[in-house]
Each structure stands twice: as C-alpha cells, then as structure tokens.
Amino acid sequence: MRKGEETRERILAAAERLIQDKGYSGTTLDDVLEATRLTKGAFFHHFKGKGDLARAVVERFTERDFALFDEWSARADRLSDDPLERMLIFLKLFEEFLDGLGEPFPGCVLATYTHENRQFGPEMHAFVRESFERWIDYFEAKLAPLLAARSPVRPASARGLAELCVSILEGGFIMARAMNDATWTQRASAELRTYLELLFRP
Numbered sequence: 001m002r003k004g005e006e007t008r009e010r011i012l013a014a015a016e017r018l019i020q021d022k023g024y025s026g027t028t029l030d031d032v033l034e035a036t037r038l039t040k041g042a043f044f045h046h047f048k049g050k051g052d053l054a055r056a057v058v059e060r061f062t063e064r065d066f067a068l069f070d071e072w073s074a075r076a077d078r079l080s081d082d083p084l085e086r087m088l089i090f091l092k093l094f095e096e097f098l099d100g101l102g103e104p105f106p107g108c109v110l111a112t113y114t115h116e117n118r119q120f121g122p123e124m125h126a127f128v129r130e131s132f133e134r135w136i137d138y139f140e141a142k143l144a145p146l147l148a149a150r151s152p153v154r155p156a157s158a159r160g161l162a163e164l165c166v167s168i169l170e171g172g173f174i175m176a177r178a179m180n181d182a183t184w185t186q187r188a189s190a191e192l193r194t195y196l197e198l199l200f201r202p
Contacts, residue, residue: 008046010036015057020106024054024116037086055124061109062131068097069138077179083146085201090142091193094169095186104176105185111170132166139165150200168192 014035020028029050033043047053076089087161098105113120113128139162147158169192 004046007042011038011043011046011053012057012060015053016061016109017106019054019057019109019112023112025119054120055127057132058109058113058124058127062134066134066138067160069094072097073142083149084196087146087196088193091189095189098186099183102182103182104182105173107177108170110175111174116137124130135166136162138162146200152199153202154199156199165192 011032015027015032018031018035022031029040032053033040036043045080047056071094072090075093076086079089080086082116110128110131117125117128136159140158143161143165147156147161166183168188169185172188175188176182176184
C-alpha cells in the first residue's frame with residue numbers, strides 16, 4: 001500500500017471509530033485530525049470535507065462487512081451440502097467472530113446514519129436504504145435454496161425470512177451497545193438459528 005493510500009485508510013479507520021463512538025454529528029474534523037495526528041492540508045488532500053468523508057466511511061464499512069459475510073458463507077458451503085445446515089453454520093461463524101472481539105461490536109455505521117438521517121441529504125438516504133436492501137437480498141439468496149429443499153412447518157417466504165434476519169441482527173447491535181452487553185447480538189443470532197431449525201425440521 002502506497003503512503004497516500006495508507007494515509008487515506010488511517011483517516012477512514014479513525015473516522016469510523018469516532019462515528020461509532022460519538023455519532024456523526026458529534027464527530028468533528030478536529031477529532032479526526034487529533035486521532036490521526038494529521039494536518040488539515042493532509043486531510044483535504046484526500047477528502048473534500050466532512051460529508052465526503054462520511055460517504056467514504058459508510059462505503060468502506062459496507063464493503064468490508066460483505067467481504068466477511070462472503071467468507072463465512074463460502075466456509076459454510078464447504079462444510080455442508082444441506083441448505084439448512086449451511087445457514088446454521090453461517091450464523092454460527094458470525095457469532096464466533098463476535099465472540100472473538102471480547103467486547104460489544106462497536107455498531108453498524110448504516111444504523112448510525114439512519115438514526116442521524118437529518119444530518120444527511122437524499123443521496124446518503126438512498127445509499128443507506130440501498131445498502132439495507134442489499135443485505136436483505138443477500139439473506140434471501142441464502143434462504144431461497146432452503147425453502148426449495150425443505151417445506152417449512154409454517155408458511156414462510158425467503159424474502160420475509162431475510163427481512164427477519166436483518167432486523168434481528170441489526171437490532172442486536174443496537175441492544176448490545178445500549179445494554180453494554182458483549183454477547184447480546186450472539187444470543188439474538190443463536191435464537192434465530194433455533195427458530196430456523198424449528199421452522200424447517202419436523
């Protein structure tokens with residue numbers, strides 16, 4: 001990685017931590033400069049301003065999240081040919097990742113931006129909405145083969161279950177922060193696994 005790329009990554013990493021800790025409106029440019037020990041000139045070499053930085057932070061966060069989920073999905077697919085087992089393993093790998101952090105996950109940048117939506121314009125609102133839709137599509141693609149292979153004991157759709165998955169996991173991050181409980185999201189995910197087992201196993 002070249003020096004310019006390293007500096008940009010340093011700014012993005014620091015800004016993400018600050019936004020997750022203090023919120024977007026509570027994070028100032030001075031906070032970012034203090035955390036990175038950079039000058040304003042160095043900052044403006046990479047970003048036009050705080051709004052430009054905000055967009056780059058959420059784009060980076062989203063892509064890194066999808067990369068992690070792709071890794072867990074690929075591992076689950078290698079470990080089982082059964083669609084239900086693949087989904088359960090996938091969620092378990094997610095829980096193990098959170099367990100390894102040893103403290104509550106700092107939170108979802110998309111959720112932070114949603115809570116502070118008045119700070120942003122239509123383009124950011126659209127990006128956040130599209131990102132959540134992308135997550136729902138991701139889970140729907142994993143659940144569709146499961147519904148094709150097994151009949152649920154109660155009526156269910158891949159889309160509805162995908163929306164439930166995203167709601168439970170996203171809500172788990174919020175509750176983990178609110179309750180300062182490092183295991184909240186993992187417990188929510190474990191309950192989701194139990195629900196899927198009950199739904200698809202007679």
